[in-house]
Amino acid sequence: MFLRHCIAGGLLAALPAFAWAADADIAALRAEIEALRSQYEARIAALEAKLAQAERERASVGAQPSPSNTATAFNPAISLILSGTYANLQRDPASCRLDGFVPSGGEVGPPPRSFSLGESELVLAANIDPYLRGEFMLAAAPDNSIAVENAYLQTLALPKGFTLKAGRFYSGIGYINEQHAHAWDFVDAPLAQQAFLGGQYAQDGVQLKWLAPTETFLELGAEVGRGQNFPGAERNKNGVGAWSLGARIGGDVGVSHAWLAGLSYLQTRPRDRQFQTDDASGNLVTNTFAGRSNLWLASLVWKWAPAGNPSVRHFKFQSEYYRAGSEGSLTYDLGGSNEFTDGFRSVQSGWYAQGVYQFMPRWRVGLRYDRLHAGTLDAGANTGQLPLLAAYDPHRASMMVDYSPSEYSRFRLQFSRDAARRDVTDNQVFLQYVLSLGAHGAHAF
Amino acid sequence: MLKKLFAFCLLLLALPAQAALEVFACEPEWAALAREIGGDQVHAYEATTALQDPHRIQARPSLIARARAADLVVCTGADLEVGWLPLVLRQAANPKVQPGRRGYFEAATAVRLLEVPLRVDRAEGDVHPAGNPHIQLDPRNLLRVAEALAARMGELDPANEARYRARLEDFRGRFQAAIARWEKQAAPLRNMPVVVHHKVFEYLFHWLGLKEVAVLEPKPGIEPSAAHLAAVLEALRREPARMVLRASYQDERASVWLAERAGIPAVALPATVGGTPQARDLYTLFDDILNRLLAAQAAR
Numbered sequence: 001m002f003l004r005h006c007i008a009g010g011l012l013a014a015l016p017a018f019a020w021a022a023d024a025d026i027a028a029l030r031a032e033i034e035a036l037r038s039q040y041e042a043r044i045a046a047l048e049a050k051l052a053q054a055e056r057e058r059a060s061v062g063a064q065p066s067p068s069n070t071a072t073a074f075n076p077a078i079s080l081i082l083s084g085t086y087a088n089l090q091r092d093p094a095s096c097r098l099d100g101f102v103p104s105g106g107e108v109g110p111p112p113r114s115f116s117l118g119e120s121e122l123v124l125a126a127n128i129d130p131y132l133r134g135e136f137m138l139a140a141a142p143d144n145s146i147a148v149e150n151a152y153l154q155t156l157a158l159p160k161g162f163t164l165k166a167g168r169f170y171s172g173i174g175y176i177n178e179q180h181a182h183a184w185d186f187v188d189a190p191l192a193q194q195a196f197l198g199g200q201y202a203q204d205g206v207q208l209k210w211l212a213p214t215e216t217f218l219e220l221g222a223e224v225g226r227g228q229n230f231p232g233a234e235r236n237k238n239g240v241g242a243w244s245l246g247a248r249i250g251g252d253v254g255v256s257h258a259w260l261a262g263l264s265y266l267q268t269r270p271r272d273r274q275f276q277t278d279d280a281s282g283n284l285v286t287n288t289f290a291g292r293s294n295l296w297l298a299s300l301v302w303k304w305a306p307a308g309n310p311s312v313r314h315f316k317f318q319s320e321y322y323r324a325g326s327e328g329s330l331t332y333d334l335g336g337s338n339e340f341t342d343g344f345r346s347v348q349s350g351w352y353a354q355g356v357y358q359f360m361p362r363w364r365v366g367l368r369y370d371r372l373h374a375g376t377l378d379a380g381a382n383t384g385q386l387p388l389l390a391a392y393d394p395h396r397a398s399m400m401v402d403y404s405p406s407e408y409s410r411f412r413l414q415f416s417r418d419a420a421r422r423d424v425t426d427n428q429v430f431l432q433y434v435l436s437l438g439a440h441g442a443h444a445f
Numbered sequence: 446m447l448k449k450l451f452a453f454c455l456l457l458l459a460l461p462a463q464a465a466l467e468v469f470a471c472e473p474e475w476a477a478l479a480r481e482i483g484g485d486q487v488h489a490y491e492a493t494t495a496l497q498d499p500h501r502i503q504a505r506p507s508l509i510a511r512a513r514a515a516d517l518v519v520c521t522g523a524d525l526e527v528g529w530l531p532l533v534l535r536q537a538a539n540p541k542v543q544p545g546r547r548g549y550f551e552a553a554t555a556v557r558l559l560e561v562p563l564r565v566d567r568a569e570g571d572v573h574p575a576g577n578p579h580i581q582l583d584p585r586n587l588l589r590v591a592e593a594l595a596a597r598m599g600e601l602d603p604a605n606e607a608r609y610r611a612r613l614e615d616f617r618g619r620f621q622a623a624i625a626r627w628e629k630q631a632a633p634l635r636n637m638p639v640v641v642h643h644k645v646f647e648y649l650f651h652w653l654g655l656k657e658v659a660v661l662e663p664k665p666g667i668e669p670s671a672a673h674l675a676a677v678l679e680a681l682r683r684e685p686a687r688m689v690l691r692a693s694y695q696d697e698r699a700s701v702w703l704a705e706r707a708g709i710p711a712v713a714l715p716a717t718v719g720g721t722p723q724a725r726d727l728y729t730l731f732d733d734i735l736n737r738l739l740a741a742q743a744a745r
């Protein structure tokens with residue numbers, strides 16, 4: 001470019017005589033120079049763009065994690081729940097029972113006195129392939145026993161809104177039954193949940209859910225399973241030992257309110273469901289129920305947060321109503337050949353209602369009331385021999401306050417006035433921590 | 446006969462493409478962007494509002510029902526929605542929009558994330574291993590996302606691909622002009638020291654050159670505590686800031702407390718479209734942010 005400028009300049013200087021011709025030349029040269037300049041500018045711009053692109057690429061390469069150990073890249077998400085309680089109980093927890101109700105054999109009653117470990121839950125979950133997802137949850141109980149609470153596959157790619165679950169899972173009946181204990185708003189499960197579902201009803205079986213293609217949430221579900229857990233029992237029989245049907249409907253009211261309501265029906269067919277009690281004269285007897293148990297469960301959850309933003313204040317109301325029926329026979333066994341079998345019929349109910357209010361970030365208070373209704377229970381000739389089952393309405397009131405320094409930790413103080421036993425009131429104080437380690441779990445509504 | 450059947454099958458296959466694209470947008474900015482690109486061809490549902498904290502949404506039944514009907518889920522990604530979106534998508538039983546499918550779009554994959562943590566440990570608070578997910582407040586990021594989103598929308602709805610491309614070009618032209626205007630307008634804000642409530646504005650600061658000198662949250666996602674606020678106030682004596690910023694969905698008490706004692710204004714900025722009455726769309730969002738920042742700067 002410089003050279004051309006020089007030549008052009010020299011030519012112009014050397015040929016002053018051809019002034020007229022030079023004018024035209026000057027114009028041509030100017031045009032040429034202009035063309036060259038714009039060409040160079042375009043090339044510089046292109047180079048600059050290339051440089052920027054290279055920088056971007058380098059930056060994005062730098063941001064990528066280096067796949068140093070590809071063997072662990074597919075490891076499932078792991079989360080661990082740690083919890084523990086300190087309990088101060090006025091009455092001996094060993095004598096704890098729900099008077100008037102057939103013992104469910106599950107997790108009933110408060111944790112032991114003094115310090116104790118709660119359930120530690122280990123959850124592993126991952127997509128198996130584009131079609132399936134798997135989840136595995138192991139619970140280590142404070143007495144060093146380990147139980148598989150959940151282990152199931154779930155479909156990801158069924159069309160038309162269907163989802164299938166198979167394996168062991170918490171049954172989708174009601175609301176709180178599907179919640180893991182660490183997500184509860186109180187230390188313990190509602191009395192009705194303890195009386196009618198043994199604390200938490202898990203199913204070995206298959207669950208099919210269908211979500212309606214509507215703007216309002218409407219979900220229908222059906223489950224079949226072995227029914228080995230209370231209100232069912234191990235049957236040693238082919239086919240289906242328990243089935244359930246359920247529907248849930250929910251939506252928003254404005255931007256600040258959301259709700260979910262559900263109705264479920266569970267039927268189990270236990271063959272040898274046993275429980276032990278003292279008879280009228282204090283002898284230990286084994287009772288065996290065979291027949292059919294059913295349960296209707298209605299639930300309602302209502303949540304409020306100003307403008308739908310729960311970080312400062314929010315309120316949650318939750319209530320469930322249980323109506324359980326049993327029909328079959330009860331064998332009353334004093335040992336040896338002292339066996340009496342007669343018909344057994346019962347229709348009993350229970351409910352709880354609770355409200356939890358976060359009044360400022362990190363702090364929540366909650367109130368819960370539980371009540372069971374003895375309803376009708378007829379064990380025929382055996383009725384008089386079962387003082388445990390004499391009509392009584394257990395009830396309990398609980399109050400809690402909890403503090404969550406972060407999303408992953410929660411400390412709770414709870415006070416309960418428990419009248420699950422006839423003529424006895426137990427004042428209970430609990431201090432609890434619930435901590436969540438590892439993968440960020442998502443909590444259902 | 447076979448030919449007729451084939452033609453009929455083709456017709457059936459083609460039918461959904463003519464229908465509008467149903468978009469489930471996790472945050473309002475992505476709904477706004479999808480509308481810019483799609484125009485009448487898309488229907489965009491906003492799963493959250495600008496007055497909600499996108500970290501803390503619950504997997505409400507209404508969200509599940511809406512995700513069931515979606516053709517395309519547009520979210521920020523980078524773990525911003527980790528507490529609710531996975532559950533919503535699983536329960537929605539809609540294979541089209543599951544992660545990994547073409548109907549699942551993460552905006553964060555189209556941009557370079559800032560603040561990628563060197564140490565991933567919950568002792569550092571609610572850190573996001575992929576980086577700071579609040580990418581929407583750098584308008585240049587929105588252009589990058591728009592490009593990727595338009596391509597994805599064209600892929601899902603080939604019948605309207607050319608239309609999406611044309612609308613993208615139109616948007617790009619208008620938005621680039623707006624960016625040039627905003628950059629000129631924001632020149633006085635360069636190097637201005639500010640305090641923030643939560644690290645929502647990193648991309649805005651990165652774009653305009655503001656200087657963040659303190660954060661009200663002791664660690665990301667952990668609510669401000671009295672002790673930490675006192676420490677911030679003390680630090681401000683040594684290194685003063687011009688204002689305390691928070692997103693309009695955040696609790697005002699902490700920033701008002703500090704602003705009163707430090708003698709500087711507390712300013713609520715819209716973190717996305719709808720965060721203030723003035724921030725009605727992607728253009729007025731940045732107009733309003735700049736107006737509020739400049740007004741607070743001039744207030745001294």
